[in-house]
Amino acid sequence: MFDQTHLAPAGAQTWTKQVVISRGNRFAYASTLALYVHADDDYSLTQITATQKNTILAFDWHPADTNVFAVCTNDDVARVYRDGAETHEVRFQQHGLSHVSWDRHSTETLVVAAGKDLYKARLKEGGGSTTQKVGWSNTGAVTCFARHPRNNRQCAAGTEMGTVWLYDAESGRTLPLVRVFEGAVHSAQFDPKSLDYLLVATAGGVITLWNVDGSGEAFGVTSAKKPTQLMEFAKQASGLSACMWVDSSxxxxxxxxxxxxxxxxxxxxxxxxxxxxxxxxxxxxxxxxxxxxxxxxxxxxxxxxxxxxxxxxxxxxxxxxPGHTETVFACVFNPVDPNQVVSCSFDGTVRVWNARNLECVKTFHTADAPRPSTVCGVRVPNAQGFGGGERKHEPGKGSMYTCAVSCDGAIVCGAGFEGDLYFFDVHSGRVLPPMDIAPRRAGTVHKVVAHPTEPGVFACASLDGSAHVVHYDGSVLVTLLHNTPVCGVAFDPLDPRVMATATEGGW
The missing domain is CATH 2.40.10.480 (Thrombin, subunit H)
Incomplete structure (x- = not known):
């Protein structure tokens, strides 16, 4: 029986539109597969809840009942949790759940955005639910959704087409703003101190203030109340990701x-x-x-x-x-430093941790690996990394499935989907030139191990049927070919001259 002694929290999601939400005296952020709840006084981690098997795409915390969460995942399901236990599951036929919003007066009603559509879901006692599609003429995927913090019926939705819609959650009526923006709308936020003002921000850096003329009052959204633009602020550089009122001022x-x-x-x-x-x-x-x-x-x-x-x-x-923002596939101790742990993840990073306080002390990005690379020991002068480009540090770029630390504790080797071997110098923090050891993608590497006595030497197993022993300087020492994909490799700890491999064919 093992007891948990330490926890290194996952990093915040990078795909979710609204990653962090505050309610009462706590705030929560979404990782890939769970919600992490912190106290807002001492910032201590108080709860890990709503654990998922599929990637979280959206979540909301009930405004009145802070024991209730709604979570949307990439299997097109919205799940409701009370005190950490699942109470409802609402399935949608349309892919791309992106936002969810609670009715502040009820724990039985919520709005879900899926693609270009909005749905109103009503939860039944005992676990069932009904869904109703909102009738509107929107043609673009919903990119942001907000409900007024004080008025339950007053909602706004922005889209990838540059449109912004007012939505009355009680009557179901919708009304677009007269202006169509260039590019996606990334934020639409109601002034918490007024029912009249809406702040709209686009990915292109345009920020505008609108008078929506009390669209959340007794009569709600009507065509008689035309929203008007009051102000356009100084244009910002492209890449604006969030815009939020500060309710204290x-x-x-x-x-x-x-x-x-x-x-x-x-x-x-x-x-x-x-x-x-x-x-x-x-x-x-x-x-x-x-x-x-x-x-x-x-x-x-x-x-x-x-x-x-x-x-x-x-x-x-x-x-x-910082923490991993996607699934962690491997975690190993440094053989010469028991207080150092190395992990790798689908997010394309290898991270070095202090095992005593679980702080991430170094982060290596596969996309930072310098080129030229080597192919079986032969240098390729202008090879391009799979993880490059403007978003080179996004999860999934250079996803890592396995890692190992050399017997002298100095070099980390990581590998994964691409079939490249990546090397990192633990002491200097440098990312070293990689080796293109197998055909890209077809030669995914599922296992890397360090030689027990030779510093800088590693063995790897590839799905193209090959197993290699390499040195981090780019040289290939041994190559073994198999008829089926190789999924495992290990050195004999008593005789390091002996190496075993495991294949999909059972050999």
């Missing part, structure tokens, strides 16, 4: 970008930002204001980190270090 909002880590603070009295807050964590995916009116914002970063900032004093108050 009237007329103040904050914007963030998926290109850099500067949080810009604005007020509707001025077309330009008032000031910026530097965030060294880099590109931002999502943000939310904490519910206590303190002016603090929780921010999720593309690195998987989550931090809390004080917008008034322009400083960071707390940070959860």
């Amino acid at each position: 009237p007329g103040t909002f904050i914007s963030a970008s998926d290109k850099h880590g500067a949080l810009k603070v604005w007020n509707v009295s001025n077309q330009s930002p008032q000031h910026s807050i530097a965030a060294s964590e880099g590109a931002v995916t999502s943000l939310c204001c904490l519910d206590d009116g303190s002016g603090r914002v929780a921010v999720a970063f593309r690195s998987g980190e989550v931090a809390v900032f004080d917008t008034k004093h322009r400083r960071r108050l707390w940070k959860k270090g």
Whole structure:
């Protein structure tokens, strides 16, 4: 029987539109397969809940009952949890669930966005449900959805086509804004201190303020109340990822970008930002204001980190270090340092951890591997990495299935989907030239092991039927060919000259 002694939390999701949400005196962020809940006073991790088998695409925390969560996953299912236990499962025929929003007055009603459509789901006692499709003429996938924090019926949805729709959650009526923006709408947020104002921000950096004329009042959305644009703020560089009102200061909002880590603070009295807050964590995916009116914002970063900032004093108050943002496939101890653990993940990173405090001390990205690479020891001068491009650090770029640490603890070898072997210098933090050891994708490597006595020497097993013994300098020492994919390899610890392989064919 084993007892858990330490936990290294997963990093924040990078695909989810709204990664972090605050309710009461807690805030939560979505990882790939679970929700992590933190207290907002000492920022301690208080709960890991709503654990999934499929990737989380959206979640919402009930505004009135903080024991209730709704989670949407990539199997086109919305699941409801109370006190960590699943109570309902709502299946959708349409792919691409992207947003979910609770009715603040009921734990039986929620709105789900799937592709270009909105659905109103009603949960039945005992686990059943009914769904009703919202009738509107929208033609683009929903990219953001917001419900007024004080008025239940007042909702807004932005789309990839640049349109913004007002939606009355009680009557079901919808009304588009008169302006169609260029590019996707990434944020549509109601002013928490008014029923009249809506803030709209696009991926292209356009931020506008609209008067929606009390669309959430008694009569709701009607064609008689035409939304009007009141103001357009100074255009920002493309890549704007989030825009959120700061409820502690009237007329103040904050914007963030998926290109850099500067949080810009604005007020509707001025077309330009008032000031910026530097965030060294880099590109931002999502943000939310904490519910206590303190002016603090929780921010999720593309690195998987989550931090809390004080917008008034322009400083960071707390940070959860980086963690894997996708499935972890392997984890090994450094053979010469029992306080060091190395892990690898589908997110394309190899991470080095301090086993005593579970802090991530180094992160290696496969996409940072320098080229030229080598093919069976022969250098290819202009080879291009599979993980390159503008979004080279996104999960899935250079996904890693296996890793090992050399017997002297100095070199980490990782491999995976591409069939490349990646090498990382633990001491210097350098990413070393990789080896293209197998046909790309067809030669996926599922296992890498370190030689028990020879520093820098590793063996790997590939799905193309080959097993190799290599040195991290690019030389291939041994090649063994099999008739079926090789899924395992190991050195004999008593006689390192002997190596065993396991194949799909049972050999």
